[in-house]
Amino acid sequence: MKVTKTLDVPADFFYKRVIDSVLFDIRKQTGKTVPVAALKGFKYRKDFGNGNSADIEITQAIQNQSYHYKTVSNRNTYEASYNIFPIDDKSIKVVYSEHVKAANSMQRTNDIIVQMLLGFLRKRNCKKMLSQIAASY
Numbered sequence: 001m002k003v004t005k006t007l008d009v010p011a012d013f014f015y016k017r018v019i020d021s022v023l024f025d026i027r028k029q030t031g032k033t034v035p036v037a038a039l040k041g042f043k044y045r046k047d048f049g050n051g052n053s054a055d056i057e058i059t060q061a062i063q064n065q066s067y068h069y070k071t072v073s074n075r076n077t078y079e080a081s082y083n084i085f086p087i088d089d090k091s092i093k094v095v096y097s098e099h100v101k102a103a104n105s106m107q108r109t110n111d112i113i114v115q116m117l118l119g120f121l122r123k124r125n126c127k128k129m130l131s132q133i134a135a136s137y
Contacts, residue, residue: 003130007130010091030045066081081095
């Protein structure tokens with residue numbers, strides 16, 4: 001899935017909102033406070049509350065430019081990225097993309113069916129989340 005959206009916010013504002021969310025999640029899951037400069041390569045385990053958990057690794061964190069992460073569970077490897085492209089001082093283009101690689105053929109089939117049924121909703125919710133970030137500016 002790929003979503004591209006233009007937002008009327010500065011790059012530093014958007015990046016800070018994404019990173020604040022990441023830092024909150026890390027603190028909630030691990031009890032640790034991680035400096036922003038140490039995010040790239042940071043790994044932690046996340047419990048999803050339904051008996052499932054996954055390992056999360058932050059693969060890229062470039063201030064005001066990009067944030068990428070990888071989530072590995074027993075079912076899937078999920079890679080997501082936020083890439084930020086400044087248009088001017090007060091607006092940006094955000095490209096959010098995600099890719100899922102199933103651990104086995106049964107899960108791959110399940111993922112394809114879910115994508116066909118819920119792909120539109122996921123894309124719509126992603127656009128809505130990006131718009132909410134912009135509205136909070």
